[in-house]
Amino acid sequence: MPDNVIDFTTRQPRKRRPTRASQAIPIPHGAHLTQCLESWTLALESANKSPKTIRSYTDVARKFVAYLADNSLPCDAERVAAEHVRAFLVAERERTSAASADVAWRNLHVWFGWLCSDEIGERTTASPVLKKDRPNVPAKVRQYISPDEQRQLLATAAGKSFEDRRDRALMTILYDSGPRASGIMGVRWTPRDPGTHDVDLRGRRLRIVLKGGDELWLPLGATAAQALDRYLRARSGHSKAQTSPWLWLGIQGRNTSHMSPEGLRDMLARRAGQAGIRKVTPHDYRGTATHELLKSGAGKEAVQRILGWKTADMVDHYSDGLADERAREIHARHSPADRLGSAG
Structure with a gap:
């Protein structure tokens, strides 16, 4: 072959450099709970819930999201597990009281029920808020006016x-x-x-x-x-x-x-x-x-x-x-x- 002719057929194809894991595009696991909370707040307002009820629900939800973030736990609708909810309820009971932990359980139960509903569908598996994990609150005598x-x-x-x-x-x-x-x-x-x-x-x-x-x-x-x-x-x-x-x-x-x-x-x-x-x-x-x-x-x-x-x-x-x-x-x-x- 003449010296002034380049033989392209003998060149090897350029190999792709392997992509490092840190460069991979992350695959979303589910909607972030912070965004879900914003949507839930709108849904509660649309359902004409009282401001006091909405505040009770959303305060607990924010505490839960903050707890997940502070403990490097999943913060999306799909990956939150029962053990994460359980740990949060234990922390709430130790921080406040069994009665407050029970309120937290009830509010999270409503929130994840909404996330799991067919209409919303942000969570495709069962709710992580289990009935067996509801805090046991000792009964107290109610105050009556004689x-x-x-x-x-x-x-x-x-x-x-x-x-x-x-x-x-x-x-x-x-x-x-x-x-x-x-x-x-x-x-x-x-x-x-x-x-x-x-x-x-x-x-x-x-x-x-x-x-x-x-x-x-x-x-x-x-x-x-x-x-x-x-x-x-x-x-x-x-x-x-x-x-x-x-x-x-x-x-x-x-x-x-x-x-x-x-x-x-x-x-x-x-x-x-x-x-x-x-x-x-x-x-x-x-x-x-x-x-x-x-x-x-x-x-x-x-x-x-x-x-x-x-x-x-x-x-x-x-x-x-x-x-x-x-x-x-x-x-x-x-x-x-x-x-x-x-x-x-």
Whole structure:
């Protein structure tokens, strides 16, 4: 072959250099949990969950993601395993309490249930939040407001001032029907607009919004209706009576046109201090009303509807603490030995 001709047929093909593992393009394992949390928050808001519920869910989710990152554990929807959840729950129990760890379990159970749903499908395997890993929380005695404590509270608001009439009406309604703080404080007073007016004094009922957005007509007994009527007369002389669309008005603070749930809690704490009894919260009234209604002979279904619960399980949840007391009173009325008569 002439010297000026290059033979391309004899050249060897150039070999590819092997790709190092560090240069390989990573294959995604699943959506990062931080992004999943953003999507879940939008879903919760779209489902009209309360801000308090959303905050509870998302706070736990953020703590879980932070725990995974701090311990170099997988942070995507597919690779999180049951042992990772279990370790997080143990850490939460040691950091706070078994009750807080139980809340974390319940919230993670809801989150991963959403991730595993057919609609979302971000996780193709079963949820890593297992029922067997739910923390065991020792049962504690629920705080109830005794009849004597309620009388002492009402005695602190026996005057004729606006504040006394308002507080007495609120404490009476809470004891009578046990509404949530957000529900009772969200009642509107718009007599000129029947569509938004939530007070039916003649019908002895208030329209309240339940957790989740459903509406309920809360029944009032004759005593509660009378206390509300006395408050309405006092309300008519309030400086914000003609401009505020809210039933419950304040007397101090930045917004006297609407007494808030926080204002209700402060009022109850103040009245308890004046009465010389333990601190009382709006939530204490929820269990108290349940117990008193059952004690007087109301059926579980009726109590469930009065308190605005979707399931009868909540009746047991709020009333079990005094079930023994109710059983003793029933026994006193139906004692077999008493019915048999004295043997002496």
